[in-house]
Amino acid sequence: xxxxxxxxxxxxxxxxxxxxxxxxxxxxxxxxxxxxxxxxxxxxxxxxxxxxxxxxxxxxxxxxxxxxxxxxxxxxxxxxxxxxxxxxxxxxxxxxxxxxxxxxxxxxxxxxxxxxxxxxxxxxxxxxxxxxxxxxxxxxxxxxxxxxxxxxxxxxxxxxxxxxxxxxxxxxxxxxxxxxxxxxxxxxxxxxxxxxxxxxxxxxxxxxxxxxxxxxxxxxxxxxxxxxxxxxxxxxxxxxxxxxxxxxxxxxxxxxxxxxxxxxxxxxxxxxxxxxxxxxxxxx
Numbered sequence: 508x509x510x511x512x513x514x515x516x517x518x519x520x521x522x523x524x525x526x527x528x529x530x531x532x533x534x535x536x537x538x539x540x541x542x543x544x545x546x547x548x549x550x551x552x553x554x555x556x557x558x559x560x561x562x563x564x565x566x567x568x569x570x571x572x573x574x575x576x577x578x579x580x581x582x583x584x585x586x587x588x589x590x591x592x593x594x595x596x597x598x599x600x601x602x603x604x605x606x607x608x609x610x611x612x613x614x615x616x617x618x619x620x621x622x623x624x625x626x627x628x629x630x631x632x633x634x635x636x637x638x639x640x641x642x643x644x645x646x647x648x649x650x651x652x653x654x655x656x657x658x659x660x661x662x663x664x665x666x667x668x669x670x671x672x673x674x675x676x677x678x679x680x681x682x683x684x685x686x687x688x689x690x691x692x693x694x695x696x697x698x699x700x701x702x703x704x705x706x707x708x709x710x711x712x713x714x715x716x717x718x719x720x721x722x723x724x725x726x727x728x729x730x731x732x733x734x735x736x737x738x739x740x741x742x743x744x745x746x747x748x749x750x751x752x753x754x755x756x757x758x759x760x761x762x763x764x765x766x767x768x769x770x771x772x773x774x775x776x777x778x779x780x781x782x783x784x785x786x787x788x789x790x791x
Contacts, residue, residue: 511564512696513594516725518562520581521547528582550580569595590693590727610634610701611758612660614641618753618761627779629746629764632753636705637664637690640759648778652739664691664705668713678735678743684716685724692726733767741774747789765789 522541526533531546544562548555553573560566569577574595578588614632622630622643629646631639639661642650650656653676655666664687667673667680677683697703709717730750737743745767753759765787766772772788 511567512692512726513567513569513591514562514564515723516591516594516727517558517577517581519725520583520587521562524581529580547577547580551576553577571595586730587727590725610636610638612638612640614759615757618757618759621761625763627775627781629775631762632759633663633762634759635691635699636662636701637687638662645775645779646764649736649738649741649744653737662705663687664709668709668717675737678737683734685720686728688717688720688724689726689728692721692724693728696726738774738778741778744771744774746771 521544522539524542525540526542526546529542529546529550531542537543542550544558545555548558551558551573553576557566557573561569574591578591581587583591611634618632619641622632622641626643627645629643629649631642631646631650634640639650639656642656647656650661654670654672655661655663655676657666657670667677667684667687673683674680691702691706697706706717706721710721728750731748733745733747735743735745746764747767748762748764751761751763753761766775767789769788
Protein backbone atom coordinates (compact mmCIF):
# COMPACT_ATOMS: atom_id res chain seq x y z
CA UNK A 508 0.00 0.00 0.00
CA UNK A 509 1.26 3.47 -0.85
CA UNK A 510 2.50 5.49 2.12
CA UNK A 511 1.25 8.58 0.30
CA UNK A 512 -2.46 7.91 -0.10
CA UNK A 513 -3.29 11.61 -0.16
CA UNK A 514 -0.89 12.26 -3.04
CA UNK A 515 -2.19 9.23 -4.93
CA UNK A 516 -5.78 10.39 -4.54
CA UNK A 517 -5.02 13.95 -5.67
CA UNK A 518 -3.04 12.76 -8.69
CA UNK A 519 -5.65 10.23 -9.89
CA UNK A 520 -8.45 12.77 -9.49
CA UNK A 521 -6.44 15.48 -11.28
CA UNK A 522 -5.83 13.13 -14.18
CA UNK A 523 -9.53 12.28 -14.35
CA UNK A 524 -10.71 15.90 -14.78
CA UNK A 525 -10.62 17.31 -18.31
CA UNK A 526 -9.86 21.00 -18.95
CA UNK A 527 -13.30 21.40 -20.52
CA UNK A 528 -14.97 20.33 -17.27
CA UNK A 529 -13.42 23.25 -15.42
CA UNK A 530 -13.70 25.81 -18.23
CA UNK A 531 -10.12 25.64 -19.52
CA UNK A 532 -8.97 25.20 -23.13
CA UNK A 533 -7.39 21.85 -23.94
CA UNK A 534 -4.40 23.45 -25.64
CA UNK A 535 -1.78 21.75 -27.83
CA UNK A 536 0.70 19.00 -26.96
CA UNK A 537 -1.30 17.65 -24.05
CA UNK A 538 0.11 14.31 -22.88
CA UNK A 539 -2.89 13.45 -20.73
CA UNK A 540 -6.61 14.26 -21.03
CA UNK A 541 -6.56 15.37 -17.40
CA UNK A 542 -5.43 18.59 -15.79
CA UNK A 543 -1.80 19.61 -15.57
CA UNK A 544 -0.43 20.38 -12.11
CA UNK A 545 -0.11 24.03 -13.06
CA UNK A 546 -3.77 24.16 -14.05
CA UNK A 547 -4.88 22.61 -10.77
CA UNK A 548 -2.65 25.02 -8.85
CA UNK A 549 -4.19 28.00 -10.62
CA UNK A 550 -7.74 26.79 -9.98
CA UNK A 551 -7.02 26.10 -6.30
CA UNK A 552 -5.05 29.30 -5.71
CA UNK A 553 -1.84 27.57 -4.61
CA UNK A 554 1.59 27.23 -6.19
CA UNK A 555 2.41 24.46 -8.62
CA UNK A 556 5.38 23.60 -6.39
CA UNK A 557 2.98 22.97 -3.51
CA UNK A 558 0.73 20.71 -5.61
CA UNK A 559 3.86 18.78 -6.64
CA UNK A 560 4.97 18.38 -3.02
CA UNK A 561 1.54 17.10 -2.01
CA UNK A 562 1.35 14.59 -4.85
CA UNK A 563 4.88 13.35 -4.16
CA UNK A 564 4.31 13.11 -0.42
CA UNK A 565 6.94 15.70 0.44
CA UNK A 566 4.36 17.84 2.23
CA UNK A 567 1.95 15.96 4.47
CA UNK A 568 0.38 18.78 6.44
CA UNK A 569 -2.07 20.60 4.13
CA UNK A 570 -4.46 22.92 5.90
CA UNK A 571 -8.22 22.48 5.77
CA UNK A 572 -8.63 25.56 3.51
CA UNK A 573 -6.10 24.12 1.06
CA UNK A 574 -7.86 20.76 0.97
CA UNK A 575 -11.17 22.55 0.45
CA UNK A 576 -9.72 24.61 -2.40
CA UNK A 577 -8.32 21.48 -4.07
CA UNK A 578 -11.66 19.70 -3.64
CA UNK A 579 -13.46 22.62 -5.29
CA UNK A 580 -10.95 22.77 -8.13
CA UNK A 581 -11.25 19.03 -8.78
CA UNK A 582 -15.06 19.17 -8.66
CA UNK A 583 -15.13 16.43 -6.02
CA UNK A 584 -18.46 14.93 -5.06
CA UNK A 585 -19.58 14.50 -1.46
CA UNK A 586 -18.18 10.98 -1.05
CA UNK A 587 -14.85 12.07 -2.53
CA UNK A 588 -14.70 15.07 -0.18
CA UNK A 589 -15.33 12.83 2.82
CA UNK A 590 -12.56 10.52 1.64
CA UNK A 591 -10.18 13.46 1.16
CA UNK A 592 -10.98 14.64 4.70
CA UNK A 593 -10.22 11.17 6.06
CA UNK A 594 -6.92 11.08 4.21
CA UNK A 595 -6.00 14.47 5.64
CA UNK A 596 -6.83 13.33 9.18
CA UNK A 597 -4.88 10.11 8.74
CA UNK A 598 -1.62 11.80 7.74
CA UNK A 599 1.18 10.62 9.98
CA UNK A 600 -0.89 7.69 11.19
CA UNK A 601 -2.13 9.63 14.20
CA UNK A 602 -5.85 9.39 13.52
CA UNK A 603 -8.24 6.62 12.56
CA UNK A 604 -12.01 6.78 12.50
CA UNK A 605 -12.26 3.33 14.06
CA UNK A 606 -10.19 4.26 17.11
CA UNK A 607 -8.56 0.82 17.15
CA UNK A 608 -11.86 -1.05 17.54
CA UNK A 609 -11.98 -4.62 16.25
CA UNK A 610 -14.12 -5.29 13.15
CA UNK A 611 -17.74 -5.68 14.15
CA UNK A 612 -18.98 -9.21 13.45
CA UNK A 613 -22.31 -8.84 15.25
CA UNK A 614 -25.32 -7.91 13.10
CA UNK A 615 -28.08 -6.11 14.99
CA UNK A 616 -31.52 -7.80 15.08
CA UNK A 617 -33.15 -4.91 13.23
CA UNK A 618 -30.61 -5.24 10.42
CA UNK A 619 -31.32 -8.97 10.19
CA UNK A 620 -35.05 -8.16 10.07
CA UNK A 621 -34.35 -5.71 7.26
CA UNK A 622 -32.59 -8.49 5.34
CA UNK A 623 -35.69 -10.68 5.76
CA UNK A 624 -37.83 -7.93 4.23
CA UNK A 625 -35.45 -7.62 1.27
CA UNK A 626 -36.28 -11.13 0.05
CA UNK A 627 -36.27 -12.18 -2.75
CA UNK A 628 -33.41 -9.76 -3.54
CA UNK A 629 -29.85 -11.05 -3.09
CA UNK A 630 -28.49 -8.92 -0.24
CA UNK A 631 -25.67 -9.22 2.31
CA UNK A 632 -24.06 -7.41 5.23
CA UNK A 633 -20.28 -6.85 5.16
CA UNK A 634 -17.81 -5.36 7.63
CA UNK A 635 -14.69 -3.37 6.80
CA UNK A 636 -12.68 -6.58 6.24
CA UNK A 637 -15.13 -7.70 3.56
CA UNK A 638 -16.44 -10.51 5.77
CA UNK A 639 -19.93 -11.70 4.87
CA UNK A 640 -21.80 -11.52 8.18
CA UNK A 641 -25.37 -12.20 7.10
CA UNK A 642 -27.33 -12.57 3.87
CA UNK A 643 -30.72 -13.26 2.38
CA UNK A 644 -31.68 -16.72 1.15
CA UNK A 645 -31.62 -15.27 -2.37
CA UNK A 646 -27.96 -14.32 -1.98
CA UNK A 647 -27.20 -17.73 -0.48
CA UNK A 648 -28.60 -19.38 -3.60
CA UNK A 649 -26.16 -17.36 -5.70
CA UNK A 650 -23.15 -17.61 -3.42
CA UNK A 651 -23.06 -21.17 -2.10
CA UNK A 652 -22.67 -22.95 -5.47
CA UNK A 653 -19.62 -20.83 -6.37
CA UNK A 654 -17.94 -21.09 -2.94
CA UNK A 655 -18.50 -17.52 -1.76
CA UNK A 656 -19.82 -18.71 1.60
CA UNK A 657 -17.18 -21.38 2.24
CA UNK A 658 -15.40 -21.37 5.60
CA UNK A 659 -16.22 -20.13 9.07
CA UNK A 660 -15.77 -16.47 8.11
CA UNK A 661 -16.39 -16.07 4.38
CA UNK A 662 -14.59 -13.01 3.06
CA UNK A 663 -15.38 -11.36 -0.26
CA UNK A 664 -11.92 -9.84 -0.78
CA UNK A 665 -10.16 -13.09 0.09
CA UNK A 666 -12.42 -15.03 -2.28
CA UNK A 667 -11.76 -12.67 -5.19
CA UNK A 668 -7.97 -12.84 -4.84
CA UNK A 669 -7.30 -16.37 -3.60
CA UNK A 670 -10.09 -18.67 -4.81
CA UNK A 671 -9.51 -19.98 -8.37
CA UNK A 672 -13.28 -20.07 -8.91
CA UNK A 673 -13.49 -16.28 -8.59
CA UNK A 674 -12.38 -15.58 -12.18
CA UNK A 675 -15.23 -17.73 -13.46
CA UNK A 676 -17.73 -16.34 -10.96
CA UNK A 677 -16.88 -12.76 -11.93
CA UNK A 678 -16.42 -12.48 -15.72
CA UNK A 679 -15.20 -8.89 -15.19
CA UNK A 680 -12.72 -10.08 -12.58
CA UNK A 681 -10.27 -7.17 -12.95
CA UNK A 682 -12.96 -4.60 -12.19
CA UNK A 683 -14.22 -6.66 -9.25
CA UNK A 684 -10.67 -6.90 -7.90
CA UNK A 685 -10.30 -3.11 -8.21
CA UNK A 686 -13.47 -2.62 -6.19
CA UNK A 687 -12.34 -4.97 -3.40
CA UNK A 688 -8.99 -3.22 -2.99
CA UNK A 689 -10.65 0.19 -3.01
CA UNK A 690 -13.07 -0.98 -0.31
CA UNK A 691 -10.22 -2.15 1.93
CA UNK A 692 -8.41 1.17 1.48
CA UNK A 693 -11.48 3.36 1.92
CA UNK A 694 -11.55 3.09 5.69
CA UNK A 695 -8.54 3.08 8.00
CA UNK A 696 -6.36 1.00 5.65
CA UNK A 697 -3.08 -0.10 7.18
CA UNK A 698 -3.65 2.04 10.25
CA UNK A 699 -6.08 -0.73 11.28
CA UNK A 700 -4.18 -3.82 12.39
CA UNK A 701 -6.88 -6.23 11.23
CA UNK A 702 -7.07 -4.68 7.76
CA UNK A 703 -3.26 -4.58 7.59
CA UNK A 704 -3.08 -8.29 8.43
CA UNK A 705 -5.55 -9.12 5.66
CA UNK A 706 -3.58 -6.97 3.22
CA UNK A 707 -0.37 -8.79 4.15
CA UNK A 708 -2.11 -12.12 3.60
CA UNK A 709 -3.41 -11.10 0.19
CA UNK A 710 -0.03 -9.68 -0.84
CA UNK A 711 1.55 -13.09 -0.22
CA UNK A 712 -1.30 -15.07 -1.77
CA UNK A 713 -2.02 -12.96 -4.86
CA UNK A 714 1.28 -11.17 -5.51
CA UNK A 715 1.28 -8.34 -8.01
CA UNK A 716 -2.43 -8.76 -8.82
CA UNK A 717 -3.04 -7.36 -5.34
CA UNK A 718 0.05 -5.24 -4.65
CA UNK A 719 -0.19 -3.26 -7.90
CA UNK A 720 -3.77 -2.34 -7.11
CA UNK A 721 -2.87 -1.48 -3.53
CA UNK A 722 -0.19 0.94 -4.72
CA UNK A 723 -2.15 2.61 -7.50
CA UNK A 724 -5.87 2.63 -6.71
CA UNK A 725 -7.44 5.35 -4.56
CA UNK A 726 -9.64 3.99 -1.81
CA UNK A 727 -13.05 4.93 -3.12
CA UNK A 728 -15.12 1.98 -4.41
CA UNK A 729 -18.26 2.46 -6.49
CA UNK A 730 -21.27 2.59 -4.17
CA UNK A 731 -23.59 1.66 -7.02
CA UNK A 732 -23.23 -0.01 -10.39
CA UNK A 733 -23.75 -3.23 -12.31
CA UNK A 734 -21.71 -6.42 -12.14
CA UNK A 735 -21.79 -9.71 -13.99
CA UNK A 736 -21.87 -12.97 -12.05
CA UNK A 737 -21.72 -16.47 -13.54
CA UNK A 738 -23.85 -19.04 -11.72
CA UNK A 739 -23.43 -22.77 -12.49
CA UNK A 740 -27.20 -23.27 -12.85
CA UNK A 741 -28.54 -19.88 -13.86
CA UNK A 742 -25.72 -18.90 -16.23
CA UNK A 743 -24.51 -15.32 -16.57
CA UNK A 744 -26.42 -12.76 -14.51
CA UNK A 745 -26.33 -8.96 -14.68
CA UNK A 746 -26.97 -7.48 -11.26
CA UNK A 747 -27.44 -3.83 -10.36
CA UNK A 748 -26.20 -3.10 -6.86
CA UNK A 749 -26.58 -0.43 -4.20
CA UNK A 750 -24.33 -0.04 -1.14
CA UNK A 751 -26.01 1.30 1.98
CA UNK A 752 -23.75 2.35 4.84
CA UNK A 753 -25.11 1.40 8.26
CA UNK A 754 -24.54 3.75 11.26
CA UNK A 755 -20.88 4.46 11.99
CA UNK A 756 -20.95 2.47 15.24
CA UNK A 757 -21.98 -0.62 13.26
CA UNK A 758 -18.99 -0.22 10.90
CA UNK A 759 -20.87 -2.32 8.35
CA UNK A 760 -22.47 -1.91 4.95
CA UNK A 761 -25.51 -3.46 3.32
CA UNK A 762 -25.09 -4.54 -0.30
CA UNK A 763 -28.31 -5.14 -2.24
CA UNK A 764 -28.55 -6.66 -5.73
CA UNK A 765 -31.42 -6.41 -8.21
CA UNK A 766 -31.74 -7.82 -11.72
CA UNK A 767 -30.41 -5.47 -14.40
CA UNK A 768 -32.24 -7.15 -17.30
CA UNK A 769 -35.27 -9.42 -17.89
CA UNK A 770 -33.14 -12.54 -18.41
CA UNK A 771 -31.52 -12.09 -14.99
CA UNK A 772 -34.89 -11.46 -13.34
CA UNK A 773 -36.28 -14.66 -14.83
CA UNK A 774 -33.18 -16.64 -13.80
CA UNK A 775 -33.42 -15.44 -10.19
CA UNK A 776 -37.10 -16.33 -10.08
CA UNK A 777 -36.31 -19.85 -11.33
CA UNK A 778 -33.61 -20.30 -8.68
CA UNK A 779 -36.10 -19.26 -6.01
CA UNK A 780 -38.88 -21.44 -7.41
CA UNK A 781 -41.07 -18.36 -7.83
CA UNK A 782 -43.39 -17.35 -10.61
CA UNK A 783 -41.86 -14.88 -13.05
CA UNK A 784 -42.18 -11.27 -11.98
CA UNK A 785 -41.22 -11.60 -8.30
CA UNK A 786 -38.24 -9.31 -8.91
CA UNK A 787 -38.57 -6.20 -11.04
CA UNK A 788 -35.81 -5.26 -13.45
CA UNK A 789 -33.75 -2.21 -12.45
CA UNK A 790 -31.87 -0.99 -15.57
CA UNK A 791 -28.30 0.12 -15.08
